[in-house]
Amino acid sequence: MAWEYILLQTLIALLPVGAMLLWLTKPERGKNMSAAIVTASGISLLLGMLSHNPIEPENFLNFRLVPYIIGSLYGGIPGASLLTVLYMAARLNQISSTVSIIFLGAFFLLFVPYLFSRIQRFQSSGVRVRLRIVLRCFLAGCLFFVANAVSSFSEPKDIWYWVYLIVFGLGTGVILLYSIQAVELSIDRLKLQVELQEVSANYRQEVKRLQEFIDISPLVAIFIDNEGRITQLNEMALKTLAPYSRSDLIGQEYWAARNLFGNETLFESISRVMKGVERESEVIRFRQRLYYTTVCAWRDEFNQAMGVVLIAHDMTELQQLKDEVDKMERLSLVGQMAASITHEIRNPMAVIRGFIQLLNERSPNEHHSYFHIILQELDRANNIINDFLSLAQNRIVEKNTRKLNEVLEDLMPLISADANMRGLVVELSIEEDIEPLELNVKEIKQLILNLARNGMEAMSDKGVLRIEMSNLDDCVQLRVQDTGVGIPPEKLERLFEPFFTTKTNGTGLGLALCLSIVERHHGKIQVESKIGEGTTFIVSFYKTEAGMAAAGA
Ligand code: ADP
Ligand code: MG
DSSP states (O other): OHHHHHHHHHHHHTTHHHHHHHTTTTTGGGGHHHHHHHHHHHHHHHHHHSSOOOTTTTOOOOOOOHHHHHHHHHHHHHHHHHHHHHHHHHHHHOOHHHHHHHHHHHHIIIHHHHHHHHHHHTTSSSSSHHHHHHHHHHHHHHHHHHHHHHGGGSSSOOOOHHHHHHHHHHHHHHHOOOOOOOHHHHHHHHHHHHHHHHHHHHHHHHHHHHHHHHHSSSSEEEETTTSEEEEEEOOOHHHHHHTTTHHTTTTTTTTTHHHHHOOOOHHHHHHHHHTOOOEEEEEETTTEEEEEEEEEEEEEETTOOEEEEEEEEOOHHHHHHHHHHHHHHHHHHHHHHHHHHHHHHHHHHHHHHHHHHHHHHOOOOOGGGHHHHHHHHHHHHHHHHHHHHEEEEEEOOOOEEEEEHHHHHHHHHHHHHHHHHHHHHEEEEOOOOOOOOEEHHHHHHHHHHHHHHHHHHHOOSSSSSEEEEEESSSEEEEEEHHHHHHHOOOHHHHTTTTTTTOTTOOOOOOHHHHHHHHHTTTEEEEEEEETTTTEEEEEEEEEEHHHHHHOOO
């Protein structure tokens, strides 16, 4: 009978911890833990205290301290207050002797305040401190058992009374310690679960970010595992290897790389890295583009080879740029040499010209026409040299604020005379209010003359040369339009190259000079041409540097 009662009380005292073991299995329940433990403790407290005690009806031996202490410590001040009220109510209901009343008063005056004073510290501490607090609470509770025992000496008791007293006293301690250990373990397990969730969420996000990074990278990246199969590749790789899709490529044997890139050296690099070489680099050509490829070993955190990564960098544009710069450097060297040579030629030519003039004066009249031709040709040669020199020297020119239309109007008599001689018509259209710009008049004259002359040279008789000037928002625009032969597309791109000419007497310097003049004036030059219909040169002089940048010039 008595042992059954002890067993029943033990089960009731284990109620709070049992409830916690069940409750703390899901991370989201962590928040409601105190409410749950207070509820379970309250039930356990009431069941334990109200069940019929066959051993000692007077003293009501049970494990009530277990749910009371556990529930109060985990439940915080509100939970503890609630449990205290329950405890008091149940206890008052059972009181029968004066001794019991004294015990109860002492319990509420001494033990309860002590328990409440420990709650704060309990909740903010780790497991070891918690164990210590529970142990001290238990010992404090034991004092009441001892006092109970001492007070019982006055009346004669049988031996079983003492046995039960000891069983319940020690049992309370054992169950308390077990409960707190088990609850703490469940809390730890729960924390671990939460941490695991966080870590795996972080990990997933990190993996996603990495994949995004690999995808937006301008490099081709292909991962190949130890078995030689493609395991992963990025957007750039797919773009490069189109029309193959991701599913076509993933899982492919790496000899596919040989087929994909059609390149034996790359294939051999991959094989070497697979056999243990750390890294190999190769420049390969693939579909008319140039790639700098790097194959490196791909290792896990224990430095075990997991495969290789193939990274390819498209260098086509870079290489083109490099070639261009090389060419420019060579050209500029040649240009500088040519410039100094032509400069030196001018001196002897000046001497020759002087003597020819002298000879001209002293020779018979019938020879004058020859000398005239010699002088003319010498002047032409001199002009070519001057053009060339102004092209070659990138000098800083002096500019004045002038209106473009004034410069054009100054030139018109010259252009009209030229056109008249060729039997061509010149039309002029100038918008009003042309904004003044910073100009070097000499250079602008040269520009307009070159364009007009080219136009006229492109036309046989009965052509019309139209010169227009307009004031746009961001620039002043000059258009020189002819109705000549036009320029075939393949020649269009070489137009501004120095010495590019299609004329037997041409120098090919005119347009090159025009380009350098326009560039010095923050401008842009465009050509529109239709074979057989004519050509228009459009020169835009930007009013501000910002306008020029916006126009992409
Ligand atoms: P050049 O006039 O001495 O040949 P340019 O640099 O002025 O040198 O012109 C280069 C070439 O561009 C010309 O030889 C001609 O073939 C072509 N070209 C220039 N302007 C025109 C035009 N208005 N119509 C047709 N072709 C032109
Ligand atoms: Mg010309």
